[in-house]
Amino acid sequence: MDFQDSPEEAEFRAEANAFLSKHLQPKDGNAIRERGDDFLKRAKEWQKIKAEGGFAQITWPKEIGGRGGTPMQQVIWNQEESNFDAPTGPFAIGLGMCVPTVIAFGSDEHKKRFVGPALLGEEIWCQLFSEPSAGSDVAGLKTKAVKDGDEWVINGQKVWTTGAQFSDYGIVLTRTNPDVPKHKGLTMFIVNMKDPGVEVRPIHQASGGREFNEVYFTDVRIPDSDRLGDPGMGWKVALVTLMNERLAVGGSPGPDWKEIMDYARDAGSMGDAAFRQKLADWYVAAQGYKLTKFRTQTALSKGETPGPENSIGKIITANHLQDICNSAIEMQDHYGLISDKDKAPADAIFQQSFMWAPGLRIAGGTDEILKNIIAERVLGLPQDVRVDKDKAFSEM
Amino acid sequence: MNFDFSDDQKFLREEARKFLSAQCTTKEVREVLDDEAMSHHAGVWQKIVEMGWLGAAIPEEYGGLGLGMLEMCVIAEELGRALAPVPFGSSAFFFAEAVKLAGSEEQKKALLPNVAGGSLIGCIGASEGPGAVDAGHVNASFKDGALSGVKVPVTDGDIATHAIVLAKEGSGHSLVIVDLSGDGVTRTALGTIEPTRSHAEIKFENAQAERLGEAGQGLALYEQVLNRAAVLLAFEQLGGASVCLDMANDYAKERVAFGRPIGGNQAIKHKLADMYVKNEVARSNCYYGAWALSTDASELPEAAAAARVAASEAYWFASKENIQTHGGMGFTWEVDCHLYYRRAKLLAVQAGGPAVWKEKLVSALEAKNV
Numbered sequence: 001m002d003f004q005d006s007p008e009e010a011e012f013r014a015e016a017n018a019f020l021s022k023h024l025q026p027k028d029g030n031a032i033r034e035r036g037d038d039f040l041k042r043a044k045e046w047q048k049i050k051a052e053g054g055f056a057q058i059t060w061p062k063e064i065g066g067r068g069g070t071p072m073q074q075v076i077w078n079q080e081e082s083n084f085d086a087p088t089g090p091f092a093i094g095l096g097m098c099v100p101t102v103i104a105f106g107s108d109e110h111k112k113r114f115v116g117p118a119l120l121g122e123e124i125w126c127q128l129f130s131e132p133s134a135g136s137d138v139a140g141l142k143t144k145a146v147k148d149g150d151e152w153v154i155n156g157q158k159v160w161t162t163g164a165q166f167s168d169y170g171i172v173l174t175r176t177n178p179d180v181p182k183h184k185g186l187t188m189f190i191v192n193m194k195d196p197g198v199e200v201r202p203i204h205q206a207s208g209g210r211e212f213n214e215v216y217f218t219d220v221r222i223p224d225s226d227r228l229g230d231p232g233m234g235w236k237v238a239l240v241t242l243m244n245e246r247l248a249v250g251g252s253p254g255p256d257w258k259e260i261m262d263y264a265r266d267a268g269s270m271g272d273a274a275f276r277q278k279l280a281d282w283y284v285a286a287q288g289y290k291l292t293k294f295r296t297q298t299a300l301s302k303g304e305t306p307g308p309e310n311s312i313g314k315i316i317t318a319n320h321l322q323d324i325c326n327s328a329i330e331m332q333d334h335y336g337l338i339s340d341k342d343k344a345p346a347d348a349i350f351q352q353s354f355m356w357a358p359g360l361r362i363a364g365g366t367d368e369i370l371k372n373i374i375a376e377r378v379l380g381l382p383q384d385v386r387v388d389k390d391k392a393f394s395e396m
Numbered sequence: 397m398n399f400d401f402s403d404d405q406k407f408l409r410e411e412a413r414k415f416l417s418a419q420c421t422t423k424e425v426r427e428v429l430d431d432e433a434m435s436h437h438a439g440v441w442q443k444i445v446e447m448g449w450l451g452a453a454i455p456e457e458y459g460g461l462g463l464g465m466l467e468m469c470v471i472a473e474e475l476g477r478a479l480a481p482v483p484f485g486s487s488a489f490f491f492a493e494a495v496k497l498a499g500s501e502e503q504k505k506a507l508l509p510n511v512a513g514g515s516l517i518g519c520i521g522a523s524e525g526p527g528a529v530d531a532g533h534v535n536a537s538f539k540d541g542a543l544s545g546v547k548v549p550v551t552d553g554d555i556a557t558h559a560i561v562l563a564k565e566g567s568g569h570s571l572v573i574v575d576l577s578g579d580g581v582t583r584t585a586l587g588t589i590e591p592t593r594s595h596a597e598i599k600f601e602n603a604q605a606e607r608l609g610e611a612g613q614g615l616a617l618y619e620q621v622l623n624r625a626a627v628l629l630a631f632e633q634l635g636g637a638s639v640c641l642d643m644a645n646d647y648a649k650e651r652v653a654f655g656r657p658i659g660g661n662q663a664i665k666h667k668l669a670d671m672y673v674k675n676e677v678a679r680s681n682c683y684y685g686a687w688a689l690s691t692d693a694s695e696l697p698e699a700a701a702a703a704r705v706a707a708s709e710a711y712w713f714a715s716k717e718n719i720q721t722h723g724g725m726g727f728t729w730e731v732d733c734h735l736y737y738r739r740a741k742l743l744a745v746q747a748g749g750p751a752v753w754k755e756k757l758v759s760a761l762e763a764k765n766v
Contacts, residue, residue, distance in 0.1 A: 280754030284706045288677030294399040301397045312673045375665035382660035
């Protein structure tokens with residue numbers, strides 16, 4: 001039992017580090033960085049450098065522009081890249097979820113047309129699944145696609161679409177047959193986000209920011225050749241997209257036990273016995289999350305399929321973050337309301353993350369859905385009652 | 397990255413599980429539970445002694461198998477799964493580790509082979525009454541080779557042959573070893589909420605004792621022994637918590653109410669998912685503790701504390717919610733749920749409860765000035 005790299009892993013880490021050092025500055029502390037207007041431009045430049053250096057999509061086969069590397073190498077790259085001031089983010093959904101779906105279900109022309117520009121950071125993709133009436137139950141979506149000659153006509157609304165405002169293409173899940181049960185009447189398409197019938201409106205989030213979008217489709221015409229999978233097979237295609245989502249390695253966002261301990265020291269609260277007990281709980285949870293990832297990485301390092309233990313991640317981190325931020329604010333008492341960065345302790349990271357945390361508990365699977373997934377897929381418990389399972393969607 | 401047990405250690409785990417599921421079922425545990433005269437299960441104990449596990453982490457030169465702490469962690473988890481009604485932890489996790497840590501060459505030679513061979517059953521006496529053990533709560537005293545005072549409760553204290561006792565000496569504290577068959581030792585068995593492991597009050601009246609480690613170092617040594625034992629206890633807790641989840645999961649699938657298995661209801665599904673999350677958090681923290689213990693890492697104090705806190709929470713939650721999942725059946729004597737509920741509490745408060753370990757954890761982080 002150790003935490004050392006194997007010789008091959010150490011060699012790859014050194015190579016990754018040398019590449020990163022050549023192109024980027026080391027990260028300056030843990031502060032949440034301002035993204036600013038030039039962020040997208042910098043991100044595109046960095047993605048191109050990465051791709052040309054052979055470090056974009058390390059596990060993809062070489063034939064399609066990947067490195068032909070191992071999942072462990074991807075983990076090592078992610079770890080090393082996170083130590084640098086790397087403008088990452090805008091490509092995660094495209095390269096992590098959308099483009100793998102195109103590769104799995106698209107034509108040779110699609111692969112030739114889309115994979116290269118996505119890898120080089122020239123084109124950004126978004127994923128258009130969630131709708132106002134279809135969140136956790138995404139198969140209940142209503143956006144319609146109607147066949148008209150060699151084209152399909154799309155009408156409807158998507159919501160919580162990350163990156164839609166700067167995306168070039170998207171994969172959109174639509175209902176093509178309402179007269180069969182909900183999972184069986186769906187079809188997936190590639191959509192050009194610059195089409196005049198596509199309107200992107202930012203969502204004003206409860207946190208105050210506007211990072212996500214609503215996307216409206218009005219008579220958007222998509223050639224039948226841009227269909228991914230057979231008509232009615234959309235749910236199966238979507239599961240491939242979502243399976244790729246689970247392979248994406250997520251970090252722990254926002255302040256953790258260390259940040260609140262630093263604050264408590266400054267504030268003279270380390271003598272508070274109740275606080276000390278909670279601090280221990282936060283440390284144990286954070287270590288639990290971090291070390292569980294180590295167990296997953298160990299399996300990857302040995303070339304094995306990781307066990308289900310990684311499914312605990314977001315349930316822990318989202319609640320953990322909310323709890324820490326709440327405690328930090330309450331420790332500051334009335335003053336804890338202040339979110340002005342020049343007045344609030346720790347540059348107001350606790351107040352900022354306090355307002356983000358409710359969203360984190362919902363995004364990418366709510367706490368409740370994630371617990372259902374653990375119960376059903378890990379523990380093998382019966383599925384929830386699904387009263388709409390065998391009924392035509394139009395009859396619901 | 398190799399944050400896992402080796403294939404050999406996993407093989408040992410499988411072998412231990414096979415052995416215990418044949419030799420130490422809840423039938424044996426219940427024999428001890430139902431018979432007040434039984435302090436432990438002598439038959440199971442004898443077989444475990446024969447397996448050599450007591451000496452797994454004792455070097456060969458002192459009569460052990462000379463494997464290591466990782467192997468002992470694996471064994472501890474399996475003993476926890478089996479609710480082994482034997483004084484294994486007292487003898488191997490506390491007594492032997494204390495002697496290995498602080499004993500003179502002569503003491504190691506005299507004591508460790510007998511621990512490994514099972515003729516010496518060790519225990520540790522620290523508590524003297526309600527509340528955490530600290531300098532202010534130790535009244536037993538050692539002077540000129542004689543120990544006086546009362547230790548209560550001492551886990552496995554009525555079957556042990558030897559005890560390590562924390563006592564005052566002069567202006568400080570020392571650890572001392574007492575042969576419990578000597579004069580001036582009176583033992584009284586105690587009724588506890590966990591009768592499958594015996595407990596005693598031990599009264600020392602000028603009992604002959606010898607110092608373990610240097611005079612005045614007792615509290616510091618005691619802390620070091622606890623850090624080592626804490627990791628092993630955490631594995632024992634992890635084993636028990638895993639069984640509780642399995643039991644609750646099996647029952648939730650077979651018990652039908654309102655026309656379907658109760659495990660189809662989210663109230664049960666989410667409860668069991670919470671159990672799973674806590675158990676995995678405990679497992680990951682336990683592995684880190686095992687790494688720190690096996691490498692004598694400077695991180696041992698926080699790693700041991702985190703393992704102990706996580707495993708105590710996991711076992712407490714799993715054992716109480718396992719009863720709840722079983723409904724009325726879970727509250728009967730015949731169904732095994734309460735055996736784990738009892739053991740979970742013993743293991744949580746033996747060697748300091750969760751609040752004590754949380755405080756130690758934060759102190760360790762402060763000491764490192766993280």
